[in-house]
Amino acid sequence: MKDLEELLEEAHRRYGHRCAGQILGIRMSLAGLRELGVDPQESRERLVTFVEIDRCATDAIELVTGCRLGRRTLKFRDYGIMAATFVDLEEHRAVRVLTRDDARESALAYFPDAPDPTTAQRQAYRTMPEAQLFTIEPVSVELGPWDLPGPTRRKVVCAACGQVVRDGKEVRVEGRPLCRPCAGGAYFQRLP
Numbered sequence: 001m002k003d004l005e006e007l008l009e010e011a012h013r014r015y016g017h018r019c020a021g022q023i024l025g026i027r028m029s030l031a032g033l034r035e036l037g038v039d040p041q042e043s044r045e046r047l048v049t050f051v052e053i054d055r056c057a058t059d060a061i062e063l064v065t066g067c068r069l070g071r072r073t074l075k076f077r078d079y080g081i082m083a084a085t086f087v088d089l090e091e092h093r094a095v096r097v098l099t100r101d102d103a104r105e106s107a108l109a110y111f112p113d114a115p116d117p118t119t120a121q122r123q124a125y126r127t128m129p130e131a132q133l134f135t136i137e138p139v140s141v142e143l144g145p146w147d148l149p150g151p152t153r154r155k156v157v158c159a160a161c162g163q164v165v166r167d168g169k170e171v172r173v174e175g176r177p178l179c180r181p182c183a184g185g186a187y188f189q190r191l192p
């Protein structure tokens with residue numbers, strides 16, 4: 001497993017900047033992986049990670065875990081919470097690592113002489129004890145067959161528009177299979 005400093009350098013190269021979010025994401029991942037005893041470089045197919053926010057921490061989590069949306073091993077739940085859950089598919093264990101709300105204040109206390117809060121955070125998050133940054137809780141995660149990595153398991157044609165819907169994501173309305181946009185509640189509106 002690479003260490004924090006190596007991973008920070010890698011994040012800087014890949015994302016073109018340094019920030020507190022990256023540090024949190026890397027440390028969250030290192031904590032979660034350690035709790036599960038999983039090294040993603042040794043066993044890629046074993047780990048699924050749920051992220052709960054779309055910020056820099058999430059990019060860093062992807063970098064450390066190797067979990068990717070395109071591989072179905074990274075799952076995004078838009079909760080707006082700085083947390084991630086690491087799931088070991090082999091051992092059926094999972095831990096949720098949650099950033100403590102008081103981590104920011106603790107960081108400022110560690111580096112009271114820092115020129116600004118951002119610098120204090122960046123410095124402190126590298127060295128603060130893990131227990132001051134995160135709460136780690138064992139959790140249970142139900143991953144259905146439609147959400148697992150691997151090849152497409154089913155294709156269904158939408159009865160309204162003819163679009164193919166994969167992996168059981170269709171919606172049944174009065175017995176007919178529909179794609180989600182046809183079933184209503186799409187994130188976009190068709191133009192007239």
Ligand SMILES: [Zn+2]
Binds near residue numbers: 017018021022056
């Ligand atoms: Zn950033």
Ligand SMILES: [Zn+2]
Binds near residue numbers: 159163181183
């Ligand atoms: Zn449709």
